[in-house]
Amino acid sequence: GQNIDQPTEMTATEGAIVQINCTYQTSGFNGLFWYQQHAGEAPTFLSYNVLDGLEEKGRFSSFLSRSKGYSYLLLKELQMKDSASYLCAVLYGNKLVFGAGTILRVKS
Amino acid sequence: SQTIHQWPATLVQPVGSPLSLECTVEGTSNPNLYWYRQAAGRGLQLLFYSVGIGQISSEVPQNLSASRPQDRQFILSSKKLLLSDSGFYLCAWDQRATIYFGEGSWLTVV
Numbered sequence: 001g002q003n004i005d006q007p008t009e010m011t012a013t014e015g016a017i018v019q020i021n022c023t024y025q026t027s028g029f030n031g032l033f034w035y036q037q038h039a040g041e042a043p044t045f046l047s048y049n050v051l052d053g054l055e056e057k058g059r060f061s062s063f064l065s066r067s068k069g070y071s072y073l074l075l076k077e078l079q080m081k082d083s084a085s086y087l088c089a090v091l092y093g094n095k096l097v098f099g100a101g102t103i104l105r106v107k108s
Numbered sequence: 109s110q111t112i113h114q115w116p117a118t119l120v121q122p123v124g125s126p127l128s129l130e131c132t133v134e135g136t137s138n139p140n141l142y143w144y145r146q147a148a149g150r151g152l153q154l155l156f157y158s159v160g161i162g163q164i165s166s167e168v169p170q171n172l173s174a175s176r177p178q179d180r181q182f183i184l185s186s187k188k189l190l191l192s193d194s195g196f197y198l199c200a201w202d203q204r205a206t207i208y209f210g211e212g213s214w215l216t217v218v
Contacts, residue, residue, distance in 0.1 A: 041211075042211055043209050091205060096142075
């Protein structure tokens with residue numbers, strides 16, 4: 001299979017930093033994506049990693065280790081509006097497979 | 109710029125009734141198009157993808173079908189809906205291997 005594992009839920013405080021991990025099966029790997037999905041809305045694209053290392057985009061950063069089959073999404077200076085589900089998705093060939101998502105709750 | 113639209117946004121259908129969800133993409137040609145479904149509290153499941161007119165690949169056996177009558181039009185259909193077809197349906201297209209989603213359609217089968 002192409003199991004993509006990420007925690008079901010996380011809670012963090014406004015202004016803090018949170019790291020959401022994702023592990024995946026490495027065979028056939030072609031790239032990894034992170035999406036943000038607010039309740040009742042479609043997912044929106046956050047980041048794309050295909051090479052090892054850290055990609056930074058404002059308050060959000062995404063890291064990839066292809067040999068370990070591991071990625072994380074780092075959110076800094078958390079805001080209440082960051083409360084959402086964060087989806088890790090892996091491109092196998094030309095098929096994008098999604099994890100179940102991590103629900104992040106930001107509390108004041 | 110490229111945009112993607114799908115409709116209707118919400119619908120409530122009785123069991124056994126037909127379904128048609130439509131998706132169109134603007135601002136690009138020959139896109140790869142996708143239909144995903146997200147059941148309540150679950151991840152996105154790829155249902156169909158298409159790399160061109162009339163070319164449809166089905167990912168899971170189910171009560172649904174898809175068609176691509178025009179380059180930028182993708183239609184999801186069912187002849188007889190089941191209760192288990194309820195969910196959030198998302199059309200998507202890709203550019204440089206990144207997938208972008210439409211607004212989504214909420215389907216409730218009653």
